[in-house]
Amino acid sequence: MGNTVAVGSVFCSDKHRSSGGAVNGRVSGTTPVRDMSQEVTLDRLGQRPFQTASGEAMCSSMVRGIDHLRDPRLNKGMAFTLEERQRLGIHGLLPPRFKTQEQQVALCMRNVARYDENLNKYIYLMGLQDRNERLFYRLLAENVEQMMPLVYTPTVGLACQKFGLIYRRDRGLFISIHDKGHIYEILKNWPEQDVRAIVVTDGERILGLGDLGAQGMGIPVGKLSLYTALAGIKPSQCLPITLDVGTNNQSLLDDEDYIGLRHKRVTGAEYDDFIDEFMQAVVKRYGQNTLIQVRAVVVIKQGEFEDFGNHNAFRFLEKYRNKYCTFNDDIQGTASVAVGGMLAAMRKLKTKLSEHTFLFLGAGEAALGIAGLCVMAMMKEGLSSEEAHKRIFMIDSRGLIVKNRPAGGVVGHKVEFAQDMPPMKEIAEVVDRPVVTGAAAQSGAFTPEILKKMGEINKEPIIFALSNPTSKAECTAQQAYEATEGRAIFASGSPFDPVTINGKTLYPGQGNNAYIFPGVSLGVICTGMHHISEEVFLYSAEALSEMVTDEDLAQGRLYPPLSSIQEVSIKIAVQLAEHAYKTGVASLYPEPKDKAAFIRAQLYDYHYTSPLCATWEWRSPEDHNGAV
């Protein structure tokens, strides 16, 4: 157990020693000399150093045998071979049986099935991620349909609500408003050097569940696990962050298990300065610095804003979109998946978007994002902006958004969608539109009567109930199909089981931004785009809809099956790369000739590799003067 594994040529700088490795019991990647076009990592002597489980080069002189069991990046459990066990000095620390990774995945599936409650399944999966990272990602990636509802919506919503109760160990970075002035120092505590993707929330609007404060951390953690499982972005390059500025949720403030700051949300200039400092600190830590250290490749910081409150989400998107490489998933990612689904529905109906009118229940981040992208798509089909806007009807908490709305009028991004009509309060009054989208977190808002009316007016009404989690859906798939005798073209934000109606089984689509954000992020990272334009989300929507087959459409699916979602991500990334090089917004040169092959070469491999390699030699602890 005391044996130490070493590589002949050691290339750790002092910086690396102080930022991870065995010093704090975690093995971090180093900052290797990196040439992404070939994905070769070389040490100073031009030799291939040891690769960690995440594919990163590392200071193997600092890794002890036992670390291969304790570090989730290195651990393979019973899949370590006899030779590996003996040479790593871990023989006897594992049961005598040897297993393949496939057998381990099957065991994990059986373990998940043993739990009745989804929250317990979630806890099991988080435990697996903490123990054996590759196994966790293989389980997720190869069983997306079963696992996504557990690590993502709907279960992640419950996990956030109970986060304090189920909290086990560190994952992600918490930065509180009281860290103002020191955010860069906090970022330096993160043990990874090569972060490419950050998902950040301030917990103010977690799914449709409202303000969950610091417990919103489940969302960046869940989203980033999909970055890896669905788009092959390396886990070591992903950083989940929660900005804790307090919470206005009194029941959390009163909850003995609440993990965040126990005061109301800080707002105004103090909050804005805090976010500004955060953005600058991220670039200082992972933007410029990383750029200086690498060769032949521009490493970018890529960040995603998630589940911020409405009033801040739009402000920050405007403020930061041209200054940083960032997007808002709730506004832009959702828009893309919804328009992708609508384009697929148009193929089924053999019509164009511009031939329809659209009704939105909700006029917040999700609904306004979708409405905006619908306008863009209709303009691409030939409508003027004015004509396209006339086709969009939106309802917020005060009723239909109209120009002459009394008391308070219409403000912000809603203004462009205000119709020249008399005010109307009830959704039933305006539901005679062929495409109806719910994104208002008002569960059951599409009542059976409303759904029936949609079915009476339209032969095949397009009904999207996008609110999450399931408890907030505007209607269920069963309700939509039943009220329309199976004629509805339906999609929902959280998954619903297939429904059999009049002997025909229909497969509701999951209109969730998870179809979009992993692929967009992969494309951005692989091209070094500095800014993400709105067109990216229309291209992604088109790429997504092109992957829907006629057979899918015949079964009621508006999206490709979740089992093919990795291919969707790659297709989106390739499409985005084509666009990035064509329009000169890529910064990674030389331009890869075969973009698909290039992108595939970057992907995280969740299969185990051997920790042993030819250049290794055994050294006793004394050889290292005890520096193990």
Ligand SMILES: NC(=O)C1=CN([C@@H]2O[C@H](COP(=O)(O)OP(=O)(O)OC[C@H]3O[C@@H](n4cnc5c(N)ncnc54)[C@H](OP(=O)(O)O)[C@@H]3O)[C@@H](O)[C@H]2O)C=CC1
């Ligand atoms: N499927 C997916 O991929 C995604 C789904 N979502 C889901 O969409 C939902 C909304 O999110 P988001 O847009 O960010 O939230 P916002 O808070 O930005 O918007 C909510 C909107 O709903 C409106 N609203 C509230 N009550 C009613 C009511 N009784 N009748 C009509 N409208 C009402 C609000 O009105 P007002 O403006 O007057 O306050 C507001 O316009 C959430 O459940 C979220 O989980 C979000 C992102 C992605």
Ligand SMILES: CC(=O)C(=O)O
């Ligand atoms: C899916 C998502 O991002 C949301 O519901 O907020």
Ligand SMILES: [Mg+2]
């Ligand atoms: Mg969200």
